[in-house]
Amino acid sequence: MPPRTDVRPRRRLPLVVTADVDLLDDLLRLAAAGGTEVEVAADPAAARARWSPAPLVLVGSDQAQPCLRARLPRRARLVLVGRTGAVDPGWEVAELIGAEHVATLPTAEPWLVDRFAECAPQQDAVARVVAVLGGRGGAGASVLAGGLAVTAARARLRTLLVDADPLGGGLDLVLGWEQLEGLRWPALADADGRVDPPALVQALPSRGDLVVLSGDRGDPLPLPAPAMAATLDAARRGRDMVVIDLPRQLDDAAVLALQAADRVFLVVPAELRATAAAAQVVTSAAPHCTDLAVIVRGPAPGRLKAAEVARALGLPLAGTLRPEPGIPRGLERGEAPAATGRGPLAALCQRIVADLTGQQVEGAA
Helix, strand or coil, rough: CCCCCCCCCCCCEEEEEECCCCHHHHHHHHHHHHHCCCCEECCCHHHHHHHCCCCCCEEHHHHHHHHHHHCCCCCCCCEEEEEECCCCCCCHHHHHHHEEEEEECCCCCCHHHHHHHHHHHHHHCCCCEEEEEECCCCCCCHHHHHHHHHHHHHHCCCCEECCCCCCCCCCCHHHHHCCCCCCCHHHCCCCCCCCCHHHHHHHHCEECCEEECCCCCCCCCCHHHHHHHHHHHHHHHHHHHHECCCCCCCCHHHHHHHHHHCCEEEEEECCCCHHHHHHHHHHHHHCCCCCCCEEEECCCCCCCCHHHHHHHHHHEEEEEEEEHHHHHHHHCCCCCCCCCCCCCCHHHHHHHHHHCCCCCCCCCC
16 A cells, blocks of 8 residues: 555644653643643653654653653753752753753743643634534434544544534444543533633543544433534634534524534435425525535435435535445444445545545545
């Protein structure tokens, strides 16, 4: 297989080098306040590969001598960090390892927050947002949303999958993630204002580049619009792609998501009654989005063509999905849709992600 040349480079994160758990907790807190994530290395051996590329390196006082012995290359923006009352960092060792600054906590906390903020993602580097809704119940919108999120994460895009359907049963089930620890919507229902992106990512169930904000199996609760607005704001600032699974009955939170979406896909089975039901969804959704297209899912028991469905709804045809008997069986086994990179669903998801982000996604080898 040829080397990948079409994947966007990952954003370089500040590097923290320390084995001091308490110091690390302090620095993670300050990084979150500065709006950025960090990479962590416990010692110089773990830090070596990331030492030069990192935009900022913070070396704990516990690792100053090990870094000196490791003969790591000199670099700019290197800070030696310690804590008052512990082993205070000093300028003598700082000069030996090439540190430009010595920061002693807690006095230097505001200064460190500013340094982390300089490494935070730029506000104009916002995520692409795609929303999916079903033309009728059981249309397969949640499966498509899960497939899009999985595909984006396979392309090394930092992806957030948002479950906006309180009656959907939880998107964590679609991925087979119901056992993963992390917050669900009920715990975030009171969120308003700005949510810190790194804090949000760390609180939610995640694997690799994919993070999921899902409902749960408790009593269905309406999603507050302020919580949705705060979540989308954090996601657009801290992720590369956001995929939202919407309910057919639009509430205020769903309308906000539609308005934030760059593209919206309506999934409609190739059936006459499904097309009639989807027309009602189009009537309620179309005023809130600028780019709405239909995806027609087979089989077509009456031989209704995808182009006929799109024409009846007055929407552009974004794609079709042939039947895949393996998907329902895989979902029952806890297998995420499109995870293998093979099949009609995976191919459609790969094309949509490429169109949205300009990033090609490889299929399975």
